[in-house]
Amino acid sequence: MYARIQDVAALIGRIAVGVVFLAHGLDKWNAGVDGTAQMFEAVGIPLPTVAAVFVIAVEVIGAIMFIVGFATPLVGIGFAVVGIGATFAVHLDAGLTGEGGYELVLVLALAGLALGFNSGRLALDHVLVGRRRSSDKAAEPVS
Template sequence: MFARVKDVALLLGRIGVAVVFFAHGLQKWDGGVSATATMFDHVGIPLPTVAAVFVIVLEVLGSVAFVAGFLLPLIAIGYAVDMAGALISVHAQNGLTGNGGYELVLVLGLAALALGFNGGRLSLDHVLFWRKREARIPAGELETV
């Protein structure tokens, strides 16, 4: 029973993180690549147009994949890079808390990493990749893998 609760909790965590990224991605999508690139250029992000396309695709399509549990480590690393860029270029100067602080980007980036490398059994990654591996490993050795 604990495994089922853990898997549901991991799914809910992925949904929560993905919803926030998706909402911010839609804001950038609505503004357009050019407006997002202009904002990125203004805050000093290198290759602003490339970064804008990367972030919009990651935050919109990556969020759908994150909820489904598909390519979780890849999406999680993308989210962490996205949040590291936001922290360094925009939020660090405002401190941890308060107006414009970096607490949200810090938590989002780290939570995405934690969930991306432990997505649980309610994920496409588990169905497509891990279930086959678990079938080949004897039950007693599964704990150490």
């Protein structure tokens, strides 16, 4: 029973974190690669066009993948990279809390990373890979 609760909690966490990243990604998608790159250039992010494409892909495509539980470790790493980049490039000077602070960005980045490596059994990763691993271990002879 406890394992089911863990799986549901991981699913709820993935949905919540994924929806927030998706909302931010759709804002950047609507601004376009050029608009996002201009914003990145204004705050001093190197290779702003490459960074814009990467961030939009992670925040839109990655968020959808995260919500359904597909390639969650990879997406979690992407969320961490984007969040830590945003922390240092945009939010650090504002401090941890308050207007423009980095507390939310940091928590989202690290929650994404943690959930990426602990996505639970209610994820496509488990259906596609986890069950196969479980059946492979069950089929191994006992020494």
